[in-house]
Amino acid sequence: MKQVIKLSVNGDPYTVAVDPCQTLNEVLREELNLTGVKLGCGSGDCGACTVHVDGRAVSSCLTLAVEMDGKEILTAEGLAPSGETLHPIQEAFIDKGAIQCGFCTCGMEMSALNLLQKNPSPTETEIREAISGNLCRCTGYTKIVEAISAAGEKMREGDR
Amino acid sequence: MMRLSHFDFLAPATIEEAVGLLQSKGADARLMAGGTDLLMKIKLGAIKPGFIISLKKIGGLDQISFDPTTGLTIGATALLADVADHPDILKHYPTVAQAARGTANVQVRNMGTVIGNLCNASPASDNAPTLLAMEAVLHIAGPEGKRKLPLDQFFKGPGMTALKPSEIVTAVGVPVLPPNAGTAYISLSARGKLDCTAVGAAVMVTMSGDVCKDIRLFVASCGPTPLRAVKAEEIIRGKQISDDLLAQAGSQASQESRPITDLRASGEYRTKMISVLTERVITEASKKARG
Numbered sequence: 001m002k003q004v005i006k007l008s009v010n011g012d013p014y015t016v017a018v019d020p021c022q023t024l025n026e027v028l029r030e031e032l033n034l035t036g037v038k039l040g041c042g043s044g045d046c047g048a049c050t051v052h053v054d055g056r057a058v059s060s061c062l063t064l065a066v067e068m069d070g071k072e073i074l075t076a077e078g079l080a081p082s083g084e085t086l087h088p089i090q091e092a093f094i095d096k097g098a099i100q101c102g103f104c105t106c107g108m109e110m111s112a113l114n115l116l117q118k119n120p121s122p123t124e125t126e127i128r129e130a131i132s133g134n135l136c137r138c139t140g141y142t143k144i145v146e147a148i149s150a151a152g153e154k155m156r157e158g159d160r
Numbered sequence: 161m162m163r164l165s166h167f168d169f170l171a172p173a174t175i176e177e178a179v180g181l182l183q184s185k186g187a188d189a190r191l192m193a194g195g196t197d198l199l200m201k202i203k204l205g206a207i208k209p210g211f212i213i214s215l216k217k218i219g220g221l222d223q224i225s226f227d228p229t230t231g232l233t234i235g236a237t238a239l240l241a242d243v244a245d246h247p248d249i250l251k252h253y254p255t256v257a258q259a260a261r262g263t264a265n266v267q268v269r270n271m272g273t274v275i276g277n278l279c280n281a282s283p284a285s286d287n288a289p290t291l292l293a294m295e296a297v298l299h300i301a302g303p304e305g306k307r308k309l310p311l312d313q314f315f316k317g318p319g320m321t322a323l324k325p326s327e328i329v330t331a332v333g334v335p336v337l338p339p340n341a342g343t344a345y346i347s348l349s350a351r352g353k354l355d356c357t358a359v360g361a362a363v364m365v366t367m368s369g370d371v372c373k374d375i376r377l378f379v380a381s382c383g384p385t386p387l388r389a390v391k392a393e394e395i396i397r398g399k400q401i402s403d404d405l406l407a408q409a410g411s412q413a414s415q416e417s418r419p420i421t422d423l424r425a426s427g428e429y430r431t432k433m434i435s436v437l438t439e440r441v442i443t444e445a446s447k448k449a450r451g
């Protein structure tokens with residue numbers, strides 16, 4: 001039987017009827033059309049589906065939607081709500097050439113945000129640890145690490 | 161791709177209610193904390209429960225508390241990430257925090273729990289070996305009330321525990337460590353920390369100068385459950401720790417374990433590494449014990 005949940009996604013309130021066996025990933029992608037949230041492995045290994053729930057990065061592919069009643073969800077779409085001004089993390093990913101095919105990018109950015117909110121000036125090792133749950137098959141990670149470091153700097157300056 | 165099979169979702173507000181639901185739904189129901197193991201098993205078709213009973217709505221179950229006389233208590237829904245970062249755990253039980261931090265990745269640590277890791281009863285569990293070495297005790301609630309069970313009597317085989325039908329682990333308690341105790345945990349896996357442990361060892365030693373008064377040594381991923389290396393302990397207990405003694409204890413620990421060859425490592429590699437890791441954890445723990 002479907003259950004009705006109320007949740008906030010990128011600041012907007014939603015009321016959705018979900019099947020208990022639907023994942024948060026399925027609801028975000030298929031019901032709310034937030035396709036920046038990717039589905040890679042479906043098993044917690046690749047990080048392409050990473051979103052924030054109440055401020056913490058989780059794998060949406062292993063999260064049940066029914067458990068999201070009353071929660072605040074942030075996806076990569078919510079990083080630049082206006083769609084015009086990009087978030088410093090997004091800017092840094094573009095500036096540093098940290099995006100190739102782009103499949104991992106939204107998940108990487110959400111993991112980067114999870115790190116930078118707690119630790120605004122991380123070391124390279126801390127960055128690499130923070131994205132160890134995110135796979136990228138294109139960039140070789142170096143540019144991503146540089147981008148996250150630069151984003152930290154930008155965010156410290158802008159204090160956002 | 162990999163959709164979950166259908167189930168009903170129940171989120172009781174109290175332990176009593178959860179036990180009642182387990183009794184009424186029987187084998188068709190499964191408990192869920194973070195779901196990182198459970199949902200994967202459903203996705204892979206290994207199990208097909210009709211009901212999932214979430215522990216998340218039960219008040220107070222996510223508590224982590226420390227008391228200087230009774231020790232540490234970690235509740236059933238306390239997240240791996242919160243255990244890894246908890247100031248009291250970092251201060252008084254740094255190896256417990258280290259093991260939690262060494263489990264999976266950021267996202268999984270923000271969803272999964274230490275107790276879920278124990279109840280999943282994988283021989284490769286990253287949190288079991290240190291808790292076993294520190295004489296952790298499980299707090300269990302069930303149809304007949306509450307009971308406590310030493311963790312070293314909990315594991316019965318891969319995925320099998322001493323829990324009786326309709327019982328729930330509500331918390332794990334770790335006693336205050338003896339004076340001059342030191343602990344260490346080292347695990348190896350193919351992909352750094354991310355992969356499940358291919359071989360690991362955890363120890364608690366209690367020292368009196370250079371002499372090891374007591375020792376509890378466990379090896380992970382080298383048998384159907386985490387194994388206590390009793391004979392290797394005997395080699396060390398009551399003795400002054402030396403390189404020669406460490407080598408003997410290491411090779412004894414390898415002989416005592418029953419590693420298999422699987423995807424994560426060959427049996428031969430595991431056998432070799434148990435002896436290396438045994439030497440390393442005892443050395444590290446005894447150093448820490450002497451401060």
Ligand SMILES: Cc1cc2nc3c(=O)[nH]c(=O)nc-3n(C[C@H](O)[C@H](O)[C@H](O)COP(=O)(O)OP(=O)(O)OC[C@H]3O[C@@H](n4cnc5c(N)ncnc54)[C@H](O)[C@@H]3O)c2cc1C
Nearest residue numbers: 044193194195196197198264272273276277279285286329
């Ligand atoms: C990508 C990935 C990487 C991982 N890496 C590691 C790793 O490096 N090391 C490692 O050890 N594990 C690893 N795991 C396994 C898993 O994340 C951990 O075992 C986690 O701690 C399980 O906790 P949970 O709360 O998600 O458990 P759940 O999935 O909710 O539960 C696990 C099992 O325990 C039962 N259960 C849960 N709580 C209770 C309770 N209170 N009383 C009785 N039964 C209960 C459930 O019914 C289920 O059978 C990994 C998993 C993923 C997806």
Ligand code: FES
Nearest residue numbers: 040041042047061
């Ligand atoms: S799709 Fe969720 S971690 Fe890969």
Ligand code: FES
Nearest residue numbers: 100101136137138
């Ligand atoms: S840019 Fe292609 S997977 Fe990362």
